[in-house]
Amino acid sequence: MKKGKILIVDDNEDILFTLKMLLRPLAEQVTTLDDPREMLPLLSRVRHDVILLDMNFRRDAVSGREGFAWLEEILKLDPQAVVIFITAYSDTEKAVQAIKQGATDFIPKPWQNDKLLATVSAALQLSFSRHEVKVLKEQKKTLEQRAEALATPAEPTHIIGESAAMQALLQTVRKCSDTDANLLLLGENGTGKDLLARYIYEQSPRRTRPYIDIDLGSIPESLFESELFGYEKGAFTDARRPKPGRMEAATGGTLFLNEIGNLSLPMQAKLLSVIEQRRASRLGSTAAYPVDVRLICATNTDLYTAIDRREFRQDLLYRINTIELRLPPLRERGDDLFLLADFFVQRYARKYHKEIKGIGREARRQLQQYRWPGNVRELEHAVERAVILTSGPMLAARDFHLQSRLTHEPLDEKERYNLERIERESIDEVLRLCNGNITLAAEMLGITRTSLYRRIEKYKL
Numbered sequence: 347m348k349k350g351k352i353l354i355v356d357d358n359e360d361i362l363f364t365l366k367m368l369l370r371p372l373a374e375q376v377t378t379l380d381d382p383r384e385m386l387p388l389l390s391r392v393r394h395d396v397i398l399l400d401m402n403f404r405r406d407a408v409s410g411r412e413g414f415a416w417l418e419e420i421l422k423l424d425p426q427a428v429v430i431f432i433t434a435y436s437d438t439e440k441a442v443q444a445i446k447q448g449a450t451d452f453i454p455k456p457w458q459n460d461k462l463l464a465t466v467s468a469a470l471q472l473s474f475s476r477h478e479v480k481v482l483k484e485q486k487k488t489l490e491q492r493a494e495a496l497a498t499p500a501e502p503t504h505i506i507g508e509s510a511a512m513q514a515l516l517q518t519v520r521k522c523s524d525t526d527a528n529l530l531l532l533g534e535n536g537t538g539k540d541l542l543a544r545y546i547y548e549q550s551p552r553r554t555r556p557y558i559d560i561d562l563g564s565i566p567e568s569l570f571e572s573e574l575f576g577y578e579k580g581a582f583t584d585a586r587r588p589k590p591g592r593m594e595a596a597t598g599g600t601l602f603l604n605e606i607g608n609l610s611l612p613m614q615a616k617l618l619s620v621i622e623q624r625r626a627s628r629l630g631s632t633a634a635y636p637v638d639v640r641l642i643c644a645t646n647t648d649l650y651t652a653i654d655r656r657e658f659r660q661d662l663l664y665r666i667n668t669i670e671l672r673l674p675p676l677r678e679r680g681d682d683l684f685l686l687a688d689f690f691v692q693r694y695a696r697k698y699h700k701e702i703k704g705i706g707r708e709a710r711r712q713l714q715q716y717r718w719p720g721n722v723r724e725l726e727h728a729v730e731r732a733v734i735l736t737s738g739p740m741l742a743a744r745d746f747h748l749q750s751r752l753t754h755e756p757l758d759e760k761e762r763y764n765l766e767r768i769e770r771e772s773i774d775e776v777l778r779l780c781n782g783n784i785t786l787a788a789e790m791l792g793i794t795r796t797s798l799y800r801r802i803e804k805y806k807l
């Protein structure tokens with residue numbers, strides 16, 4: 347049976363000692379206090395599953411008033427608290443009043459051991475299920491927030507990729523789609539690791555359970571632990587209320603840890619032990635919750651080099667990389683570049699209410715020439731910008747502003763001194779500087795407007 351944390355508050359040391367011994371079999375931890383004033387500071391730091399509270403503290407006090415006042419304070423702190431009253435002056439009236447005020451049960455002194463154990467055991471069960479409901483509610487809230495953040499009802503993830511490299515990758519994905527194997531996605535920035543993780547989740551048997559992601563590259567290292575594992579109230583100064591971590595929120599589902607290479611060594615050790623023991627605990631709590639998640643991790647760093655440099659644990663790598671999937675950079679995907687570009691043109695033409703037929707020939711040539719260090723994300727942004735800037739039905743080369751980026755790339759000798767290239771780039775640059783004003787541009791280039799028009803036509807600018 348699951349054990350819990352029990353707190354006993356009574357001014358009689360003998361009672362504290364006897365109860366502590368008696369309740370040991372039910373408890374993960376029994377704490378005793380003979381002064382009720384110490385109770386609230388303790389409870390605000392550590393959650394207890396059941397609190398046994400004396401009703402009268404001052405000698406000869408029989409009204410129970412003190413006990414009721416403390417009960418009120420406890421419930422103010424945690425409305426879900428499970429409190430059992432202990433009193434030597436048992437009478438039905440007080441029992442009823444105590445329950446009405448929010449106590450869970452009532453133990454008369456002297457007690458019968460078996461009855462006391464049964465009462466505390468039932469109280470523990472109640473506490474566990476209240477806590478579980480609370481966690482589920484928080485989990486639901488996290489999921490609702492995610493759904494809201496996504497704004498539109500989630501459409502199935504679509505991965506564009508007809509190239510041999512992408513088809514090989516998707517074939518491996520299909521092979522492991524029925525499994526729970528931990529996956530490691532490798533690839534440069536913007537190659538679609540995030541998208542692939544979601545796609546794999548949608549194909550997996552866990553698709554009806556939560557999908558929770560966490561980008562370890564965008565949250566400060568000091569917050570990793572609390573984000574991942576959650577915390578109890580009072581675990582640190584700002585922890586005013588308990589919060590489940592993403593690991594807990596992902597129970598039964600899939601957890602996507604992006605930029606796993608950013609995890610500090612102490613956090614790597616913690617993650618490793620959670621994966622091995624399949625249990626985790628919130629900060630400020632010793633109670634562990636079971637971990638049932640499918641892990642998908644991603645990184646754009648070379649973890650093997652990080653292992654050599656002792657920056658990444660090899661044992662953790664072997665736990666997370668049951669299957670490694672490598673996303674090829676965009677420059678190795680051949681004509682996928684155009685499939686993706688056309689897809690983004692449609693998406694952004696719709697978004698910005700523009701009638702755009704497609705991408706012009708020279709623009710296509712430049713898109714193909716460029717190396718796309720930022721991969722699909724860079725292409726998407728370039729297309730979005732072009733859709734916004736263009737004034738015609740076809741996206742032209744100058745709408746993409748690729749010339750200046752292309753010139754920053756090393757060119758071979760032949761290309762570097764090619765007059766046509768230099769002319770095309772100069773015209774493109776000047777047109778941009780003059781915001782497309784032909785008269786001004788012609789003046790700057792030292793040619794007539796007619797010659798400029800001819801060259802614009804020639805270079806499909």
Ligand SMILES: Nc1ncnc2c1ncn2[C@@H]1O[C@H](COP(=O)(O)OP(=O)(O)OP(=O)(O)O)[C@@H](O)[C@H]1O
Nearest residue numbers: 504505506534535536537538539540541646722723
């Ligand atoms: N094959 C693809 N088909 C359609 N869209 C794609 C594809 N690959 C990437 N994208 C789009 O490109 C953008 C960048 O992809 P994503 O965020 O998944 O890359 P990433 O590898 O996770 O990047 P980072 O390394 O920066 O985390 C997203 O908008 C994504 O939808």
